[in-house]
Amino acid sequence: MNQTLGRGTILFSYVILAIGAIFALFPLALVVISALKTSAEIVANPLTLPNSPQWINFSRAWTDAQLARSLLNSTEVTALTVVLICVTCSMAAYALARNTGGAWRWLSAYLLATTTLPIQLYLFPLYFGFARLGLIDNVFALSFVYTAIFSPFSIFLLRTYFLAIPREVEEAAVLDGATRWGVFYKITLPLVSPGILTVAIISGLNTWNEFLISSTFLQSHDQQTAVVRFYTLGGQYSSDWGEIMAAAIIIVAPCLVFFLLMQRRFIEGMAGGSVKG
Amino acid sequence: MRRCGAGELLRYPRSPLDRQNAPHLSLGFAMRFILPALLINIVIILIPALLTVAMAFVDWDGVSTPVWVGFENFRTIFADPVFFSALLNNIKWTLIFLTVPMVMGLAAALMLLVVRRGRNFFQIVYFLPVIIATVAVARVWQGMIYNPESGLVGWLKLHGIVLTDPLARPTTSLYAVATVDLWHWWGFLAVIFFAALRQVDSAQIDSALLDGASLLQLMRYVLIPAIRPTVTLMMIMTVIWSFLAFDFVYVLTQGGPAYSSEVLSTLSYRYAFYNYTIGPAAAVALVISFFGLIATFFYVRIQQRGGD
Numbered sequence: 001m002n003q004t005l006g007r008g009t010i011l012f013s014y015v016i017l018a019i020g021a022i023f024a025l026f027p028l029a030l031v032v033i034s035a036l037k038t039s040a041e042i043v044a045n046p047l048t049l050p051n052s053p054q055w056i057n058f059s060r061a062w063t064d065a066q067l068a069r070s071l072l073n074s075t076e077v078t079a080l081t082v083v084l085i086c087v088t089c090s091m092a093a094y095a096l097a098r099n100t101g102g103a104w105r106w107l108s109a110y111l112l113a114t115t116t117l118p119i120q121l122y123l124f125p126l127y128f129g130f131a132r133l134g135l136i137d138n139v140f141a142l143s144f145v146y147t148a149i150f151s152p153f154s155i156f157l158l159r160t161y162f163l164a165i166p167r168e169v170e171e172a173a174v175l176d177g178a179t180r181w182g183v184f185y186k187i188t189l190p191l192v193s194p195g196i197l198t199v200a201i202i203s204g205l206n207t208w209n210e211f212l213i214s215s216t217f218l219q220s221h222d223q224q225t226a227v228v229r230f231y232t233l234g235g236q237y238s239s240d241w242g243e244i245m246a247a248a249i250i251i252v253a254p255c256l257v258f259f260l261l262m263q264r265r266f267i268e269g270m271a272g273g274s275v276k277g
Numbered sequence: 278m279r280r281c282g283a284g285e286l287l288r289y290p291r292s293p294l295d296r297q298n299a300p301h302l303s304l305g306f307a308m309r310f311i312l313p314a315l316l317i318n319i320v321i322i323l324i325p326a327l328l329t330v331a332m333a334f335v336d337w338d339g340v341s342t343p344v345w346v347g348f349e350n351f352r353t354i355f356a357d358p359v360f361f362s363a364l365l366n367n368i369k370w371t372l373i374f375l376t377v378p379m380v381m382g383l384a385a386a387l388m389l390l391v392v393r394r395g396r397n398f399f400q401i402v403y404f405l406p407v408i409i410a411t412v413a414v415a416r417v418w419q420g421m422i423y424n425p426e427s428g429l430v431g432w433l434k435l436h437g438i439v440l441t442d443p444l445a446r447p448t449t450s451l452y453a454v455a456t457v458d459l460w461h462w463w464g465f466l467a468v469i470f471f472a473a474l475r476q477v478d479s480a481q482i483d484s485a486l487l488d489g490a491s492l493l494q495l496m497r498y499v500l501i502p503a504i505r506p507t508v509t510l511m512m513i514m515t516v517i518w519s520f521l522a523f524d525f526v527y528v529l530t531q532g533g534p535a536y537s538s539e540v541l542s543t544l545s546y547r548y549a550f551y552n553y554t555i556g557p558a559a560a561v562a563l564v565i566s567f568f569g570l571i572a573t574f575f576y577v578r579i580q581q582r583g584g585d
Contacts, residue, residue: 092311096311116572231528267472
């Protein structure tokens with residue numbers, strides 16, 4: 001279509017796209033310049049560049065919010081969740097890809113429906129149940145909650161990858177004497193590894209960024225995740241915004257690096273479940 | 278190239294080719310494969326959800342013995358004026374998100390289709406806000422945009438335009454919060470709509486353009502009809518997510534000032550963890566689920582039908 005369109009139209013499109021880009025980037029640019037300014041500088045004029053970069057904001061954020069500990073907690077929760085999701089969802093997706101009809105269809109509908117339930121529908125009993133069992137502040141227990149919440153999306157995404165594998169590949173392996181489990185583990189699973197990587201990235205990002213559940217289930221100072229610790233760092237007005245923005249950069253940085261390294265997989269993974277056609 | 282789409286997520290074998298992938302796992306074996314995921318789902322979601330349904334009919338503070346009170350909790354929330362303002366806020370929220378980001382996303386997707394260079398760059402830029410944690414996004418807007426001292430509002434004040442913090446005024450608080458979510462969210466729609474637009478037959482687009490169609494006409498008569506399944510799915514998801522909206526309201530305003538930005542999910546949370554009245558909290562959760570359920574019905578149907 002690009003040949004059919006006039007120069008004016010294409011120029012107009014770039015203008016609109018640029019406006020969108022400015023809208024997306026403006027707050028982020030403010031974060032970066034503010035993270036390098038003193039509070040006094042920010043209040044004097046929020047939009048100017050820093051006089052001399054205040055790298056100390058980063059070290060203050062690091063120690064004041066004890067980010068080292070909380071980043072470690074976030075990493076722990078995220079890693080556990082990703083492993084749990086990859087293991088349980090690839091198995092479930094395989095079963096759903098290789099079975100059809102009645103009960104399996106209902107099972108799919110049920111899993112799909114759970115993704116649309118409000119967290120408040122199961123948060124309260126879960127919280128009081130966990131409290132009674134002493135599972136509050138337990139990173140392992142929290143990762144099970146995340147696994148339950150993020151798994152339906154992961155299962156349906158992985159299912160499409162399993163459906164793309166021809167049955168003959170597996171049959172050949174069975175004829176060669178492999179067991180059912182062996183076929184799944186040694187033949188099928190490696191073939192869907194791009195799908196597993198996508199699921200790992202998306203569920204990892206969601207876990208790292210999650211706030212409500214994490215703040216409810218990890219309460220003690222030592223167990224809080226980076227996002228929750230960041231939340232406690234500043235109030236509405238009595239805040240050192242330079243320090244807060246430095247902390248924001250620190251907790252967002254891992255996601256940003258991952259995103260820039262694997263943007264195609266990010267975008268396709270998130271769009272994958274939504275584009276119909 | 279066809280992308281893996283939600284339509285395929287639940288489509289069951291129809292063509293002879295698909296049938297090659299038809300069942301060849303024994304039932305017992307398949308059950309063992311789905312069991313871990315299903316067990317986690319049942320323990321974390323299904324059982325607590327059923328308990329919440331029961332809790333909606335008891336009086337409980339989280340500690341003492343629950344007492345059965347029938348529909349008393351529903352009477353309590355229906356007598357609470359905040360409940361109705363929160364419900365109204367959810368409806369406003371839904372209407373905002375069904376229109377503004379949809380239009381922005383579709384416009385950006387169309388422009389991405391028009392240009393050839395820089396598509397990838399713009400997609401990455403639009404997607405950046407999507408990957409940033411909601412709490413960080415909220416703090417950034419609170420401090421760097423809305424704050425009357427350290428933010429853009431403060432900068433405007435330096436230049437003679439005096440505004441109050443939009444988050445602190447009851448008339449604007451909800452819209453100020455929605456704007457933040459909008460910033461976080463619209464790029465996702467732009468990227469998804471662009472992915473869908475790229476699947477539209479280019480011959481169809483070219484012939485429309487050769488016939489003298491303007492961009493707007495192209496959008497209306499060719500492109501939107503072609504990607505209708507994706508647009509419909511996104512609208513249904515928008516309705517579902519609008520009733521689930523929590524994070525931004527909770528972090529930016531806690532539902533205030535004077536409950537002006539309270540939505541059902543924050544109201545439910547307030548009943549449970551601030552007032553320790555679990556019954557009304559569960560009742561509100563059921564009301565949210567009711568609205569979600571209606572949208573979910575269409576969602577599951579459209580997913581299982583595989584499109585059109």
